[in-house]
Amino acid sequence: MMLQPLSLAACAIVLLLLTAGSASLYRGNRRLMIMFSFALASVASLLATIAGIWTVGSEMTVKGILPIGLPDLPFHVRFDPLAGYFFTIIGLLALFVSVYSIGYVQGIPANRPVTSLIIFYCLFLAGMFMVILADDALFFLVAWEVMAGASYFLVLFEHERQENRKAAFLYLVVAHIGAIAILLAFGVLAGIATPGSFSGYTFDAMRGAEIPDLWATVAFFLVFFGFAAKAGVVPLHVWLPEAHPVAPSNVSALMSGVMLKTAIYGIVRVTFDLIHTFPWWWGAIVLTLGLISAVMGVLYALMQHDLKRLLAYHSVENIGIILIGIGLAMIFTSFELPMLAALAFIAGLYHTMNHAIFKGLLFMGAGSVLHATGERNMEEMGGLIHRMPWTSALFLIGCVAISALPPLNGFVSEWLTFQAFLLSPSLPAPIMQLLIPMGAAMLALTGALAAACFVKAFGVTFLGHWRGHHHPHVHEADWPMRIGMLSAALTCVCLGIFPVVYINWMDILAKQFVGSSISSSAAAYGWLWLTPVSPERASYSGTTVFLGILGVVVAVYLLLHVRPGAIRRVPIWDCGFEKLNARMQYTATSFSMPIRRIFGHLFSIREEVSLAPQTAHKAFPKRLQYHLRVVDRVWNWMYRPVVDVCFWLSRQVGRLQQGRIQAYLIYSFVTILVLLVFAS
Amino acid sequence: MDMMTAAHINSLLAAMVLLTAFGMLVQKRIYGLIHLFTWQGLFLSLNTAVVGYVASQHHLYISSVLTLALKVIALPYILHVLIHRLKIHKEVETVVNIPTTMLIGLALVVLSYHLTSPIRELSTLITRSTLAIALATVMIGLLMMITRRHAVTQIIGFLAMENGLFFAATSATYGMPLVVELGVALDMLIAAFIFGIFFFHIHTTFDSLDVEQMARLKEDE
Amino acid sequence: MSFYYLFVELLQVVLLLALAPVFLGWVRMVKCWAQGRTSAGLFQPYRDLAKLFAKEVLLAENASWIFRFTPYLVFGTAVLAGAIVPIITVDLPLSPSADVIVIIGLFAIARFFTALAGMDIGTAFGGMGSSREMMIASLAEPAMLMAIFTVSLANKSTSLSQIVQVICTTGASIKPSLAFALLAFVLIALAETGRVPVDNPATHLELTMIHEAMILEYSGRHLALIEWASAMKLFLFVSIGIAAFAPWGIALANEMLSLPLALLFLVLKFAVAGVGIVLIETGLAKMRIFRVPEFLGAAFMLATLGMLSFFILD
Incomplete structure (x- = not known):
């Protein structure tokens, strides 16, 4: 057999x-x-990455049928550029994380067996790759379940803690409700593709089918619900900040970085490929949910002081940003504006890659901190930059990237999304022209709040003094971990300063799915200038910005150091107070207080100040205790009622249980009678 | 003055009317509110004159002068006197917080743009695009009445609503017949006097002009 | 021709570096006059900078490399932004490398690092300044982008040079959308450059300072770089405002000869802008920190109204 991408992937x-x-x-x-x-x-991830890059680069599609599966229902696989693109994303991050894991897993205490971690880690990766490869509903769902199951066990890795078991259970429930929705959606599509036979389960059959509008809508909403539950779109996100932080950090990196992306893949595959014609309001719904997820995700992230939880909420935000791009692409496609759709589509998919890399990097950094200090609570940290120079520098790169600051990669995709927003006057409906730029304001708010959040995350964790009560022996991450993070950080930088090269490579996706490419205009002025629509409209050169800043910084530094710089190290200026201590620093809670107060009505906040211990007079407390509880409103609005209804139903059903054998016999007897009456 | 310039001035004045409407929505001080209301009346009057000139509808000049006399001079003066007599110079409270009110106001502008789009497409008048602004002004006046708890601010909200209606008439059909307009103007004046009398009564009964106090009128069960 | 491009690029950067402190001096001078004080002269900021550059750097014991790196980065982003914003001409070879969104991004990265530097030492003031600065920035940025987007939609471009070119060649007309956007822009520029009523650049009173609280620990050349950069930031915001709303006078593409005229216009416009800033600053009192969201909310409302009226009225 000739060496080809599909065999590499296999x-x-x-x-x-x-x-x-x-x-x-x-x-x-x-x-x-x-x-x-x-x-x-x-090595396997590297192979997958190569296969992915190759497929996208050579723009080829390979199909195959596997001799496994059910009788007469074999598994179909298909490796096209879209699959290749997601292969590259997953493979690249899996490569970095696997290298990182060599160091990270060694550091897990010896009394905890790690065999299961390794087995499920590999199964999890394999599951994700198979999801992308699958070309029929059966194989897709099998792979989907392998992925979900393996990740469930990974979340459960530290199973002796009650909260972890709870989080894993919640994750499993939401994942399966989502899976059921996806299954039903495929059922609808397959049933319409070939009524009366099973052969419609292949994606090829669904692609070719003429789907009536009503059923297409039903299928789309089912599938969107299912994938949104997996991706953590608000209001289906509640499992995400519970489950992602409790998994080992290398697994968190993969779950946040790439597992959510399989859901994005699913949405793109089903919408643009399988259903392929859709009304504009589907896109409007995707866009709206994307905007809500982005803003709510970052606001909730700001309220967190657990480093990994904070990062998990940022995944909600970034999934929102990706969906903004996808939603815009859907709107533009339905109005037959392929050029604009291509821009929005590329922006969304670019952000998919970016988020995978920088979120992976940040989770790896958080893992190193956890590894070194045994702490996840930021309020107990501080000053780690002195003990962990590598981790802190690399984590900082991730922070800058995720905050959408130039010249790193997060900025490029947000910039492209802004450009897509600004093209709304091309739309035929006046009300859409008016409403869509409002979304740009929400995206800007998201970016600015993300920057605030990462100033907090980095500032409280790595800067200042150690805030904790106990002083663990903090050590720098070992070499495999550093290499894993370093390569992710370098990828962030490269994606930021060479966007045109990257867009040229991935442009085939836009051509295939929205019918137009942007590389002819985006790269019209060479690899240096990114001009998504036309050079008059907007242009950006990450390379120049990067080199410009670097050049001025170096030049000024050298200019000022011609004579030996006089730097004297002195104690902190304490305004004459003389009793400064580490407890006086700003904490994560105090840092986010202004924003908590401004957006207070979006959270349910409970604040309590108590005197502890009680003193004779209130005016002279020995110690004040401050309690803050910020609860996700979605819990009370959406989940609490559902849980209540479930419990109520269960109680009603519980009445059937009598404990008397005769009662049970009556049930069976009545059932048989009913069946006989109605089935005859 | 050619059509283009007139259309520009018309839309600029419309924008100013909208701006004053938003200003009233967020203004906390009563005197500030009255000043904004005066400005709104002035812009409205100017706009009416401009439309009258462009469309050669001479009765609009009379409307314009009437607006000037009533909404820029008479009503603000009456309100000033009222406030002075009733000794209320404090900041007024708002029921819903200001940013939220502003966002609702913006949403109302979008909504009125959407609602007026069929008329905009049919109409050939140069003032057709300001119809959305006029409708928005009406809605914002109503919003103001909902979100404020002070009786005087509610009256100003009511008057702002009337401004919006007048504006809508000008931009949709180049104004109402003069008789109707005169009648409305007279009604407004009388309404203002009646409000004044009521204010005094409310003030003496409750010792406050906070309309929340009205809830006390309800009999307890 | 390429020599000309290089020349104007360098000229712009030099002008920025040279004029930014003068402009700051001008604002302070007018302010002194307005308040009946004797001013320290137009060139006092230069003397301050020279003094700071000559002094030694006192560095807190636990300051990390971020603290030392930040002044250079802040300075670098300001200089780079100055090489891109059309101050006297649109013929800048670097101008395609960044549009106005990127320029806002450049200021954002400078602020990001300043806020980190504020937290680096571990004093309560630094953290307070960082926290407040990021709060204000996160509310100002959406409003800023809305104002800028209104201009971009009207001129079908986000590149500042192109906006200048379009406005200057199509002629003037008063558009309500741009008037709203300008109002919003002024409010936000006051917030972003740390002027009254949002922040007071002259205060070192504990509870009122925002930007000064973040840079409280800086001294010597580090402080000089930061002060210079913030003067440049003020200068650049005025330049962006001029380019987006009143660009007449800026030399257009291939108009070498109008450079002297552009320079004259520049001086005039900045003189007026300085007076405008002083009028606002003396007319308003500094706000409590939690009034600032309302202020920025009003700016956001204005910017959004600008965008709405672009679609409704223009």
Whole structure:
């Protein structure tokens, strides 16, 4: 067989499955097991990345039928540029995280067995790759379940804690409700594609089918619900900030970085590929939910003081930003403006890649901090920049990237999204022209709040003094971890300063799915200038901005250091107070207080100040205790009623339980009678 | 003055009317409110004159002068006197917080743009695009009455609503017949006097002009 | 021709570096006059900078590299922005490398690092300044972009040079949308450059300072760079305002000879802008920190009204 992308991809998956299978063979030699398994996982991820880059670059589509599956219902696979693109995203981050894991998993306390972690890690990766490859509903759902199941066990890794079990359970419930919706949607599509037979389960059949509007809408909403539950779109996001933080950090990086992207893949695949013609209001709904997710995600992130929870809420935000791009692309497509749709589509998919990389980087950084200090609570940290120079510098790159600041990658995709927003006057409906630019304001708010949030995250964690009560021995991350983070950080920088090269490569996706490409205009002035519509309209050169800042900084530094710079280290100026201590620093809670107060009505906040211990007079307290509880309103608005209804139903059903054998016999008897009456 | 310039001036004045409407929505001080209301009347009167000139509808000049006399001079004067007599110079409170009110106001502008779009497409008048602004002014006046709890601010909201209606008539059909307009103007004046009398009564009964006090009128069960 | 491009680029940067402190001096001078005080002269900011550059740097014991790197970065982004914003001409070779969104992004990255530097030392003041600055920035940025977008929609471009070119070639007309956007822009520029009524650049009173609280620990050349950069930031915001709303006088594409005239216009416009800033600053009192959201909310409302009236009225 000729070497081709599909066989490379297959190799990667088989290698991952083999790695999972062989993990238990190392018997006792934990060090060797970790090293070999994650090295093999890295190799597999590298293969997948190469396969993905190759497919997108060569613009080819390969199909295949696997000899496994159910009788007469074999698994179909298809490796087209869209699949290749997501292969690249998943593969690239999986590569970095697998290298990182070599160091990270070694650091897990020796009394905790890690064999299961390795097995499920590999299965999880393989599941994600298979989801992308699948070309029929059956294989897709099987792969989807492998992915969900494996990640469930990974969330449950530290299962002795009650909260972890709760989070994992919640995750499993939401994942399965989503999976049911997806299953039903595929059922609708397949049923219409080939009524009366099972052969409609392939995506090819669905693609070719003429789907009536009503059923298309039903299918789209089911599928969007299912994937939105997986992606953590507000209001279906509540599981995400619970489940992502409690998994080991390398797994959190993968879950936040790429597992959510499989849902984005699903939305794009079903909407643009399988259903392919849709009314504008689908796009409007996607756009609205994207905007809400983006703003609410970042606002809730700001309220967190658990580093990993904060990052998890930012995933909600970034999924929102991706959906903004996708939603705009859908609106533009339905009005037959392929050029504009291509711009929005590329912006959304660009952000998909960006988010995978910088979120992976940030979770890896958070993992290193957790590893070094044993703390997830930012209020107990501070000053780590002195002890962990590598981690802090790399984490900072991630912070700058996710805050959408030039010249890194997060900015490029947000900039493209802004440009797409500004093209709304081309739309035929006046009300849409008017409303869509309002979304740009919300996106700007999101970006600015994200910057505030990451000033807080980085400032409280790495800067200042150590705030905690106990003083652990903090050590820098070891080399595999550093290499993992370093390569992710470098990717962030490259994606930020060479956007044109990247867009040229991925442009085939826009051509295939929205019928127009932007590279002819985007790259019309060479690799240096990104001009998404026309050079008069807007242009951006990440390289120039990067080199410009760098050049001025270096020049000024050198100019000022011609004579030996006199720098004297002195104690902090304390305004004559003389008793400064680390407890007087701003904390995460106090940092976000102004924003908490401004947007207070969006959260349900409970603040309490109590005197502890009670003193004789209130005016002379020995210690004040401040309690703050910020609860996701969505819990009370949406989930609490659902839970209540479930409990109520269960109680009603519970009445059937009598404990008397005769009662049960009556039930069976009545059932038989009813069946006989109605089935005859 | 050619048509283009007139259309520009017309839309600029419309924008100013909208701006004063928003200003009233967020203004906390009563005197500030009255000043804004005066400005709104002035812009309205100017706009009416401009439309009258462009459309050669000479009765609009009379409307314009009437607006000037009533809404820029008489009503603000009456309100000033009222406030002076009743000794209320404090900041007025708002029921809903100001940013939220502003956002609702913006949404109302979008909504009125959407609602007036069929008329805009049919109409050939140069003032057709300001119809959305006029409708928005009416809605914002009503919003102001809803979000304020002080009786005087509610009256100003009511008057602002009337401004919006007048503006809508000008921009949709180049004004109402003069008889109707005169009647409305007279009604307004009388309404203002009646309000004044009521204010005094409310003030002496409740010792406050906070309309929340009205809730006390309800009999307890 | 390429020599000319290089020349104007350098000229712009030099003008920015040279005129920014003078403009600051001008604002202070007019302010002194307005308040009946004797002014320290137009060139006092230069003397301050020279003094700071000559002094040694006192660095807190636990300051990390971020604290030392920030002044250079802040200075660098300001200089780069100055090379892109059309101050005297649109013929800037660097101008395609960033449109107005990127320029706002450049200021954002400077602010990001300043806020980090404020937290680096671990004093309560630094953290307070950072927290407040980021709060104000996160509310100002959407309003800023809305105001800018209104201009961009009207001129079908986000590139400042192109906006200048379009406005200057199509001639003037009073558009309500632009009037709203300008009002909003002025309010936000006051907030972003830390002027009264949002922040007071002259205060070192504990509870009222925002920007000064973040940079409280800086000294010597680091402080000089930051002060210079903030003078440039003020200068650049005025320049952006001029370019987006009143660009007449800026030399257009291939108009070398109008450079001297452009320079004259520049001086005139900045003189007027300085007086305008002083009028606002002396007319208003500094706000409580939690009144600022209302102020910025009003700016956002104005910007949004500008955008709405672009669609409704224009």
